[in-house]
Amino acid sequence: MVQKQAYGSVLLKADDILEFLSSDDSQHRLSEIARHTGLTPPTASKILNTLLLIGYVQKDPDTKLFSLGPRLLKYANKSLHQLSIKRIAQPFLEDLQKATDETVHLGIHEFGYIKYITKIASKKPVSLYSEIGKSIPLYCSAMGKAVLADLEDDDIAYYIEKNELIGKTKNTIVTPERLFDEVNQARTDGFAFDNGEHDLDVFCIGSSITVGKTNYGAISISLPKYRLSDEVLESLQSNILLYRKKLIKALS
Structure with a gap:
């Protein structure tokens, strides 16, 4: 050869x-x-x-x-950070997927985007396409808005100043006022929604994993919008809050 x-x-x-x-x-x-x-x-x-x-x-x-040099060391630390959160989160993600029977993700905040680093796909006939390593802007993803909710208002304003809110679908939030409204609601609820804002036919709920001043990323549950009902939504909300709490406890 x-x-x-x-x-x-x-x-x-x-x-x-x-x-x-x-x-x-x-x-x-x-x-x-x-x-x-x-x-x-x-x-x-x-x-x-x-x-x-x-x-x-x-x-x-x-x-x-x-x-x-310091830049190389920064990348090394980021790699170790990703490996650590993936290892710790894996059993919780597996349990979350079993509890909801839908696709779950773990993502990290990287340069104004949420980057998928782990995925457990739904076994239902119609599941969602997503790719490990894919990055989605914070403003149009459930995990991204949940991560923004853990930041100070000045930091969010700076993010908006540096990142144009471009419409990905007809549902995408494209004004700072609406984004702040969603972020404030996420602060109250403990989770954020992506209601067809990045992919029109996909609904996603995400919750940020922050311990003290350190953000470890976010977890999410995604499903085709046609499977969403009031009963399903209630289950998604309770489960993501439950496993967010368990994961934060494991990291504390």
């Missing part, structure tokens, strides 16, 4: 440098980095300059020594 050739040898060389810098807590000279990675000093210098530019590496201005 022919082995596929990796695209972008510079990335592989950059990975060698990052691997070396992460091997201990010391700072290292350019010559030392080049020697341990098998690169020439000019090549190592060019790659390090790029890594400096994007914050993956930092350089002491006095000693000229290199170490891992």
Whole structure:
């Protein structure tokens, strides 16, 4: 079998440098980095300059020594955060799905969007299409509005200033006043709705998972709108509040 050739040898060389810098807590000279990675000093210098530019590496201005940068550490912490919340939430999501028999999601707030990181699909004949890794704007998702409800009004106003409220369907909220109304209602109820605001035929209820000042994301239950009734809605509301409470307790 022919082995596929990796695209972008510079990335592989950059990975060698990052691997070396992460091997201990010391700072290292350019010559030392080049020697341990098998690169020439000019090549190592060019790659390090790029890594400096994007914050993956930092350089002491006095000693000229290199170490891992804060941006790379931020991504590492975010990855650990996602793995942690997924692991802790999984049994609760499984129970929530069994209790409602509908599709459940776990999402995290990322750059003004809710990103799906876990999904347990309904086993009913008609279920919903959604994809792990997909991101939806906060203002038109149940999980997003629930997360906004845990923010201060000034933070919400800043979010609205930086993010245009674009209509995804005829039901999408596109005015700051209506969004604030929904957010305030979510603060009272403990959950928020997406009533065909992102996908016209889909209803979703979401609740934010916040412990103290730390938001761990949100959970949601989604279903085709034709399956929604007063009885079903009451069950969705009680169940999402119940499992939100259990999940917050597990994280506390």
